[in-house]
Amino acid sequence: QSALTQPASVSGSPGQSITISCSGTPSDVGGYNYVSWYQQHPGKAPKLMIYDVSKRPSGVSNRFSGSKSGNTASLTISGLQAEDEADYYCSSYTSSSTWVFGGGTKLTVL
Amino acid sequence: QVQLVQSGAEVKKPGSSVKVSCKASGGTFSTYTMNWVRQAPGQGLEWMGGIITIFGATDYAQRFQGRVTITADESTSTAYMELGSLRSEDTAVYYCARGVGGDHRPLDYWGQGTLVTVSS
Numbered sequence: 001q002s003a004l005t006q007p008a009s010v011s012g013s014p015g016q017s018i019t020i021s022c023s024g025t026p027s028d029v030g031g032y033n034y035v036s037w038y039q040q041h042p043g044k045a046p047k048l049m050i051y052d053v054s055k056r057p058s059g060v061s062n063r064f065s066g067s068k069s070g071n072t073a074s075l076t077i078s079g080l081q082a083e084d085e086a087d088y089y090c091s092s093y094t095s096s097s098t099w100v101f102g103g104g105t106k107l108t109v110l
Numbered sequence: 111q112v113q114l115v116q117s118g119a120e121v122k123k124p125g126s127s128v129k130v131s132c133k134a135s136g137g138t139f140s141t142y143t144m145n146w147v148r149q150a151p152g153q154g155l156e157w158m159g160g161i162i163t164i165f166g167a168t169d170y171a172q173r174f175q176g177r178v179t180i181t182a183d184e185s186t187s188t189a190y191m192e193l194g195s196l197r198s199e200d201t202a203v204y205y206c207a208r209g210v211g212g213d214h215r216p217l218d219y220w221g222q223g224t225l226v227t228v229s230s
Contacts, residue, residue, distance in 0.1 A: 034216075098159075098169055104154040
């Protein structure tokens, strides 16, 4: 199972919106609505931000939203804040009953 | 308050095995799928495998098949990940992470991570 494809880095200014893409195949992203997004600050464990493509866990800001079209999922962060600067990983359930992660995207808030 | 507390850092020789534990509290262990995810220094997340605790059924990433064993002890609400034939490339932080309600559920709580260093 190959890793999902994410851009290595994205950046934006405070208050702006950014979108991170996550490309997979019909065997993972395209085949299931089980895409999750995780935020990871340096030296910390990942934190679930979005699950089932577009659902937010309790306590996660509504500035975070997710979507999917075909084999590509996306995470959008609106109203960028300094604390959003982190690494972001997408993940998808697969036809092999496994999980696969993307390579990660470093978000820089300028 | 759900918590996953992992065992401490390990230093291992190449060719040996390591067993990391993950003790859960604050939830119903039998409803969990306990997953293991690793992160090599400066690298991304990599799913290794998971166990549906109530059934003891496991799934493993193909690249770890035959080298990793994930088990769970319901009596102590503890999951274990054992990785054998260690090599330097296995140096990483190993995380446990739970899903609730099946192996397709998201990983909503994570352990603090266990650093495993493989060095001669």
